Amino acid sequence: MNHSKLSTSFYQQNDVVQIAKDLLGKKLCTNINNEFTSGIIVETEAYRAPEDPASHAFNNRFTPRTKAFYELGGISYVYLIYGVYKLFNVITNVEGIPHAVLIRAIEPVDGIDIMLKRRNLKHVKRNLTGGPGLSSMALGIELEHNYESLQEDLIWIEDALKVDDSEIIASARVGLGKSVPEPYYSMPWRFRIKDNPFTSPAK
Template sequence: MGKKIGLAAYLIDDPVQGALFFLGKKLAVKDSKGNIAGIIVETEAYGGAEDKACHGYGKRLTPRNKIIFQQGGITYVYFCYGMHHLLNFVLGPEGVPMAVLIRGVIITEGKELVKQRRKGNPEHHWADGPGKVTKAMGITLADNGISLIGDRIWVEESGLEVPDSEIERTPRIGVDYAEEWAKKPLRFVWKQAMQRIMPSLINASSSSLNKDRVKTACSPTTH
């Protein structure tokens, strides 16, 4: 087990810095059937009341989005399009809506359990989209608002370095409604992750990977 990421990392008031920080870290989930872990390889930054793609846009507080206004260090899990649960890490001080959406993970531990959950899907597609991450790791609405330094869901140091030259920056997926915010490069992908973590999967996961991510993507909306 690596060193657990402490509360201070979640209190930064810059979602871009947070989204970059969590690339290469290990996301771990303690499940009743076993433990699952994987390396975070894709994130998106959401934050500030001015971000039109963020659930906290305009500081409009609702029963659904109230979690994102709390102090960083907790999960924000919501159900999107009636299909997918999405996992976010809440960041920053209380009252300022900021979060990092976990868009992609390479599963490294608990593979037998994940294989059962993602039956019929090749390993390189187990968690290569935000809805797939939660399916693979067994994360549901019951996990909304829980501590990220507890014993259910947490993040560890992985010992992996993510060079800036290997990070692809693109606009976020599925936020065309967000006007000028739709084009901001707030999606971060560790391009060489598969090569460094699971080289045996490289051939299987080449050209179709990003296409599948787009088709299964489901990003935060303003309601």
């Protein structure tokens, strides 16, 4: 397949917060079980370990689960939440620096019929892809897709429109829990495209 995939150098930049903003408007694609689906990324969150207590790699925590954080940027990190939802993240920066961007919502583009079937829905509305677990489900992303290179033809992100800063809403991240202390609890590291109907609900 010949796609305009984002280069490895994009993921290996050192500012994960800027990468989270720059991913807005890009096209997240999957070709899982020979079914092609895609959507425009409309919401992201940045996680900047080791100092960020909201990150799974806080204080350089290294476990079988967090191992992906320490690889070169440009691979996937998929984890399970509430025993149901698989959340898709992009690992960034260079080897040994555990940064990641959570993809929180996409606007469906290709393979919408496949997405509807995966989500057991009849019509396109916000709850098709308007949340990180919903997006993964619609795109066919499972736990087995942890640690995948984003340069291959299974899961990748294509370059697309650059979203102007005036169209981006920055706010605090979602669902961190009160155990995350300030200033990190309120860091404006969640980014949404203004007025997009697929972004997850405001806090």
